[in-house]
Amino acid sequence: MHLWGDFLFEAITEKFEGVVRRLRGKAIITEKNVADAMREVRMALLEADVNYAVVREFVKTVEKKALGADVLKSVSPAQQFVKIVHDELVELMGPVEPGIPQPDSPTIIMLAGLQGSGKTTTAAKVASYLLRKGRRPSMVAADVQRPAAVEQLKILGGQLGVEVFSGEGKAPDICVRAVERARLVGTSDVILDTAGRLHIDEEMMMEVKDIARRTEPHQVYLVCDAMTGQDAVNSAKAFDEELSLDGVILTKLDGDARGGAALSVKAVTGKPIKFIGVGEKLDKLEEFHPDRMADRILGMGDVVSLVEKARETVDAEEAARMQEKMLKAEFTFEDFHKQLGQMRKMGGIKDILSMVPGLGSQMGGLDISDGELTRIEAMIQSMTPAERRKPDLIDQSRRRRIARGSGVQAEDVSGLVKQFRQMRDMMQAIGSGRVSPSSLGTLMQPGAKIKGFKRRSKRKRRPRRRHR
């Protein structure tokens, strides 16, 4: 969940930060200041597209708890209030059992949802996830409605090296035959990619029910677009009623969608969000963690997630070292360079920075893409070992040499060095606990650009960041 890009949940977070600021310094939680704070919470949730009925319930519960006797006696009302909102969010979004259970071989996993929610891409992402877990999945192209959907899944299967079953005829028949074949071939899991359908399209809902009846899937997941508005509850409820869902996969969370649908869907179906889609690359599927999501909503950042993600791509020891370095800010350009490759695997520096507590709201103006990482890499490669270890060495003439060597302007180099130093100080400040994340604004002005990171000249290179 954590590689959500910098904007994710930012607005919710900002709102909550505002609420907390307001409550901070007040001696006790009174009816009056709770009411004010709750109005803000309500607005923030509504603007994040949480269904209004869900919001109403949420606000009621939090209000009741906030006004309880324990709260009034508490030492820090602000902390108490944050905890109540946080716990309530966790409660609303949890609990989640991690992973996809495998009660049988093959385990049948069915994906369903509205048109355009991202089922086909998600099917491939689930397959990729299972591959990473050492399983041997196959996929079934059961979307015979949308033109070329079968072709699309085959291409994605080809990219992953995962077998894709397809066939002529009706979707339920295709699925039944595919499951039989999977049994013969001995794949560990079969992922059914069904056609997108409106929850009120009776004929199509009959079809998907028929698929479920005849293949008896072990897991049925609703694929839901994180950008969905108030209507998320209607479709989720309908799919749950017809298919009795086991979970939800929330897609397109790499944009700036605030993802209120996550709260809504969980609230009306009671079914857990299992995974989130955080990018177009096929490995961009992550397990959902309600507590971290709540932390994130409350502006507490996501260092734990960072560490975990790092662990998946590098070994555990390396990950611990890396986190320590990031927080203690002992890392040099040399370390930075070494980590560039890993960073890419982890989703790029922007994602990493966005996971640092308190930085979420400071990152608005940053614009660092993988392409820019290449440029940074070039600059670092043009430095001498000594310069990499001690960036302070880099004076004007060294700057010019580095710029020449990497094909950038001298000011790009100074921008990189300056920003690198700033970043290091920032991390150090967080690591040592001297600075609370939310006061980082003074270290890094919102909207600050990393000069050296920003492409300045028009270049021929095609901006592609996509899978394959």
Next chain:
Amino acid sequence: MVLGGFLDKLKRGLSKTRRVLSTPVGELFRRARQVDAAFLEELEEILIGADVGVETTMSIAEDLRRAARDTGTADPEELYGILKRDVESRLRKGESDVTLADSSPTVILVAGVNGTGKTTSIAKLAAYYMGQGKKVLLSASDTFRAAATEQLGIWADRIGADIVRHKMGSDPAAVAFDACEAAAARGVDILIVDTAGRLHTDSNLMRELSKIKSVVARKIPGAPHEVLLVLDATAGQNAISQARNFKQAIEITGIFLAKLDGTAKGGIVVAICDKLGIPVKFVGLGEGADDIEPFDAELFSRALFE
């Protein structure tokens, strides 16, 4: 435009899916004795539930409050009319007809985030113009998503439109370039350029989009004549962010509101028209190539409330 057509199509959509486009607003006004605080609160909830958004909803409610005060009326019937006209006028901000080139071809560039229904909407647009006797060419400039060109190709076959396409992974701007040349050479009336879905927060991909646009502009004077953003009617407040970013990158001239045949009300367009002055030009009402209607603010506002 043919007003009847819009309603007919809506009704057909309704019967197919037992869909109810209308919100309980009509009901609310009918049973209300007077417009008071409780009434306004209920109205706000309905509007927010239709994805109109908190800010725009508050502003609409405020207008109504003011109207009640100024006219000294608390008569629901009267205020009902005021509400519908209020929403309609918000929808009319920035209103303009679809721009067709003085001399062919007219180029329509279509963009949007992933999964909003770009390719299907393009097929509908093509069918719509072919129905008017126009010669239509499609540019398969979504070269990124697996099988996207195949998908558009199948639609082109179904409706009998010409298509220009390259291999998957090739430069989308190059496809548009070739399509422009083909359009000029073949005497095409309408060239519709499909593009890959992209998140509006991805600056690289937004740059790619403006490159496609400038290639088209260099190739055909005055092109693109329309730049349509396809929005999913089920989208919530994020659609505002989408519209804003796409407007900034490629100056969209209008919105194609897709998937209005579900239970979502598409109320977010009220906020978008109101705040950004981007008009809605078409609505998509189903999966067939002819499930398209030009947008009508009055009917949409009525459909939303009756």
